Amino acid sequence: MTRPKVTVVGAGFVGATTAQRIVEKNLADVVLTDIVEGMPQGKALDMMESAPVEGFEAKVTGTNDYADTKNSDLIVITAGLARKPGMTRDDLLQQNAGIVGAIVTEVAKHSPKALILAVTNPLDVMVHLAWKKSGFENKRVFGMAGALDSARYAFFISEELKCRPSEVTAMVLGGHGDEMVPVPEHTYVMVGAALRGRPQKGTHKGVPLPELLSPEKIEAINQRTRDGGAEIVKYLKTGSAFYAPSSSVTRMIENILKEKGEVIPSCVHATGQYGIQDVYCGLPARFDRSGVKEIVELKLTAGEQKALQTSADHVRENISKLTL
Numbered sequence: 001m002t003r004p005k006v007t008v009v010g011a012g013f014v015g016a017t018t019a020q021r022i023v024e025k026n027l028a029d030v031v032l033t034d035i036v037e038g039m040p041q042g043k044a045l046d047m048m049e050s051a052p053v054e055g056f057e058a059k060v061t062g063t064n065d066y067a068d069t070k071n072s073d074l075i076v077i078t079a080g081l082a083r084k085p086g087m088t089r090d091d092l093l094q095q096n097a098g099i100v101g102a103i104v105t106e107v108a109k110h111s112p113k114a115l116i117l118a119v120t121n122p123l124d125v126m127v128h129l130a131w132k133k134s135g136f137e138n139k140r141v142f143g144m145a146g147a148l149d150s151a152r153y154a155f156f157i158s159e160e161l162k163c164r165p166s167e168v169t170a171m172v173l174g175g176h177g178d179e180m181v182p183v184p185e186h187t188y189v190m191v192g193a194a195l196r197g198r199p200q201k202g203t204h205k206g207v208p209l210p211e212l213l214s215p216e217k218i219e220a221i222n223q224r225t226r227d228g229g230a231e232i233v234k235y236l237k238t239g240s241a242f243y244a245p246s247s248s249v250t251r252m253i254e255n256i257l258k259e260k261g262e263v264i265p266s267c268v269h270a271t272g273q274y275g276i277q278d279v280y281c282g283l284p285a286r287f288d289r290s291g292v293k294e295i296v297e298l299k300l301t302a303g304e305q306k307a308l309q310t311s312a313d314h315v316r317e318n319i320s321k322l323t324l
């Protein structure tokens, strides 16, 4: 059996953990690369030595040479600087643009048919940059952020409702920044008691959040979600989150490679959906092996629609700061 080939650029916290999750699920063989000599090789070897214990068959190799990334099916870009306490994601723009721009030129040259999944912050701008630098069609270039913001939202809701985290399907749209847009009406909870008299799990999405929590409680959780990344940065002091981010990246990869068809909030190129024209922004999307299959149009409230527009405008403003 030939497994797909996934290159992960950046063998730091997010990149290395993503590589580990991919091989542990046998989703693909992974090439892990970084600018630091020896580091991806060491981490890859360490991961491979866990294979007899964990029982996975997929291979991970480490390299500093882009030639080894040749003919990848998917490139995940996690290289760049992470936030320090007090920094916003936007503060990383110029430095990470230099790093991501150079990487995309290399990977696109070696894997002209690949999909590109960007993770580096400021996310939406880096996805735009990857699209421009690669010259790939927009459905083959996208980013991970909404999957993470939604996972955080789901976890906070599960804590509040004392249900299992997996019983919550959450939706957070917009750019990956302070203006992200949690969407309670499209966030569903499979709460046993609340489901009494309704069809059981698997035949129904669950109960929409506004039926379960007061507007005040929901707004408090929305705000904690917007601040979710900063909450972790504050604890860690020298780095940002990576467990939930790598899980969220892996969820997207699994959806792409296995064509699972889940609707995942992701940074995709809007071409008029939600009234947003020609900008990368977090919207609900489905994926297949050729990239973005569909942007799903949900009914939003006027407030959410407006917030989404504001968030997209913010991304557009940030893109204009890029010197390509």
Ligand code: TXD
Pocket: 009, 010, 011, 012, 013, 014, 015, 033, 034, 035, 036, 078, 079, 080, 081, 082, 083, 092, 096, 099, 102, 103, 118, 119, 120, 121, 122, 123, 144, 145, 148, 176, 239, 240, 241, 242, 245
């Ligand atoms: O939701 C999301 N999209 C995010 C994004 C969630 C979490 C983290 N997010 C961003 O991902 C974060 O703000 C950073 O911009 C990236 C990577 O975060 P990570 O925590 O993994 O940072 P590290 O541990 O510092 O790793 C970055 C690695 C490090 O090993 C560097 O040596 C490497 O990137 N690096 C490079 N590799 C290859 N080529 C070049 N030029 C390069 N420059 C740095």
